[in-house]
Amino acid sequence: xxxxxxxxxxxxxxxxxxxxxxxxxxxxxxxxxxxxxxxxxxxxxxxxxxxxxxxxxxxxxxxxxxxxxxxxxxxxxxxxxxxxxxxxxxxxxxxxxxxxxxxxxxxxxxxxxxxxxxxxxxxxxxxxxxxxxxxxxxxxxxxxxxxxxxxxxxxxxxxxxxxxxxxxxxxxxxxxxxxxxxxxxxxxxxxxxxxxxxxxxxxxxxxxxxxxxxxxxxxxxxxxxxxxxxxxxxxxxxxx
Amino acid sequence: xxxxxxxxxxxxxxxxxxxxxxxxxxxxxxxxxxxxxxxxxxxxxxxxxxxxxxxxxxxxxxxxxxxxxxxxxxxxxxxxxxxxxxxxxxxxxxxxxxxxxxxxxxxxxxxxxxxxxxxxxxxxxxxxxxxxxxxxxxxxxxxxxxxxxxxxxxxxxxxxxxxxxxxxxxxxxxxxxxxxxxxxxxxxxxxxxxxxxxxxxxxxxxxxxxxxxxxxxxxxxxxxxxxxxxxxxxxxxxxxxxxxxxxxxxxxxxxxxxxxxxxxxxxxxxxxxxxxxxxxxxxxxxxxxxxxxxxxxxxxxxxxxxx
Numbered sequence: 001x002x003x004x005x006x007x008x009x010x011x012x013x014x015x016x017x018x019x020x021x022x023x024x025x026x027x028x029x030x031x032x033x034x035x036x037x038x039x040x041x042x043x044x045x046x047x048x049x050x051x052x053x054x055x056x057x058x059x060x061x062x063x064x065x066x067x068x069x070x071x072x073x074x075x076x077x078x079x080x081x082x083x084x085x086x087x088x089x090x091x092x093x094x095x096x097x098x099x100x101x102x103x104x105x106x107x108x109x110x111x112x113x114x115x116x117x118x119x120x121x122x123x124x125x126x127x128x129x130x131x132x133x134x135x136x137x138x139x140x141x142x143x144x145x146x147x148x149x150x151x152x153x154x155x156x157x158x159x160x161x162x163x164x165x166x167x168x169x170x171x172x173x174x175x176x177x178x179x180x181x182x183x184x185x186x187x188x189x190x191x192x193x194x195x196x197x198x199x200x201x202x203x204x205x206x207x208x209x210x211x212x213x214x215x216x217x218x219x220x221x222x223x224x225x226x227x228x229x230x231x232x233x234x235x236x237x238x239x240x
Numbered sequence: 241x242x243x244x245x246x247x248x249x250x251x252x253x254x255x256x257x258x259x260x261x262x263x264x265x266x267x268x269x270x271x272x273x274x275x276x277x278x279x280x281x282x283x284x285x286x287x288x289x290x291x292x293x294x295x296x297x298x299x300x301x302x303x304x305x306x307x308x309x310x311x312x313x314x315x316x317x318x319x320x321x322x323x324x325x326x327x328x329x330x331x332x333x334x335x336x337x338x339x340x341x342x343x344x345x346x347x348x349x350x351x352x353x354x355x356x357x358x359x360x361x362x363x364x365x366x367x368x369x370x371x372x373x374x375x376x377x378x379x380x381x382x383x384x385x386x387x388x389x390x391x392x393x394x395x396x397x398x399x400x401x402x403x404x405x406x407x408x409x410x411x412x413x414x415x416x417x418x419x420x421x422x423x424x425x426x427x428x429x430x431x432x433x434x435x436x437x438x439x440x441x442x443x444x445x446x447x448x449x450x451x452x453x454x455x456x457x458x459x460x461x462x463x464x465x466x467x468x469x470x471x472x473x474x475x476x477x478x479x480x481x482x483x484x485x486x487x488x489x490x491x492x493x494x495x496x497x498x499x500x501x502x503x504x505x506x507x508x509x510x511x512x513x514x515x516x517x518x519x520x521x522x523x524x525x526x527x528x529x530x531x532x533x534x535x536x537x538x539x540x541x542x543x544x545x546x547x
Contacts, residue, residue, distance in 0.1 A: 003339070004340060004342065007336065007339040007340055008340075011328075015325075015327060015328070019327065081326075082319065083323045083324070083325060085286075085319050085323060086319065086323055086324075086337075087340065088290075089289040089290065089291050089317045089319075090337070091310070091313040091340065091341050091342045092309065092340050
């Protein structure tokens, strides 16, 4: 039920903001993306284009590393401290737990990204920004995050060790982030097509250019669904 | 809500943790679950709370045997090591647990206050759980188990880590709760079972080896009445011959002949108090003491679980 999912999400959000996790994430994310968007060698002023392409490019990488850091403890910690027993003997299912945790991480990313809307406002003052493309790019970031959060939750569900969960999430994530993309260059025919369609980067890049294709939406939806489903399976399976 | 277990089995790999256990617990009954370490107590409790799935057998909660959230809403559970979220303040934690049990949002703050009062957490209510002493953590664990007013209460070693005063308080609380709920508690502390439980289940190597009230178990394992006597007024030989003429007495053992202290054992199912009294009166002996020896629960426990 929605209320149970929300109860879990609320608790996790509280613990993000009660600890330093949320603040560090927000500050570090704004630091990285801000530096590359406004200050570094290939920033907006040098490119002389009123768009957020640089920001989306940097965010893609920042989120790739940051998301495993927030998802790693989600289920691993519950198993390690034994609190999973507390949760699963309550009127809540493993699915609701996983969805609640997913929602909390996703909202945290949403809040983090909300701070970068100031970049959008600034750029739109400087020149003629393509509003459609920017909105599409932000959607891309949210979809990409959803996919990586799901991978992170799955990684966290298979171990009690947070570091293993973190590295595992990166290991799985890196395939979707660029290995499939790289391999697609070398391959040809249907293999190249398959690899290309599995690459989160490719899907995100096309969204960040302002192209909203159902293929991209279906990809991110499937990636998230698979990750969350596997996480649920492992949460229940480890009880047996 | 009654709980009925039928032929419950659970294996961990090749090891059989719970082996065809069946029992029934009625509403308003407090059942003590006893057994040596590794006997299967915790495993049985984890199956009762639907945390573990049985390999075979059925658990009936009232009329239902489903594994679902509606059943779990009726269960309050204090796990063995009492896992808690250390970084949460006590009040937030209790509210979170209440919301997970699907309690109405508007009723939660009132209920949290009530629990804090019932479990004596008032001084510590704003602290983070990680800062609490073991006794207070245990109280928090108990509070989360009963916050949603469950019909079935499953407590795995509820009094570990508590000081003697707290133990008495918690026992009183359990007895109070037990009047309207079905309570199952496991423990190693035998006097605790005598103090709180209506019924005892002793489990050993995954099987139930005894089931009954403390009195029943005693009667079953006692069999023979044991009395310590102090008789004066004549030589020990004379006293011995008077006693041995009583037909219900099986054995006589002198503990301290100089003081006239001896121990007698009645035949199985017989009681000798009256005959001893009358024999002493008839033979002009002075019967100064009759002390009945009760078999201790410890002995029953040892008898049943050591083999």
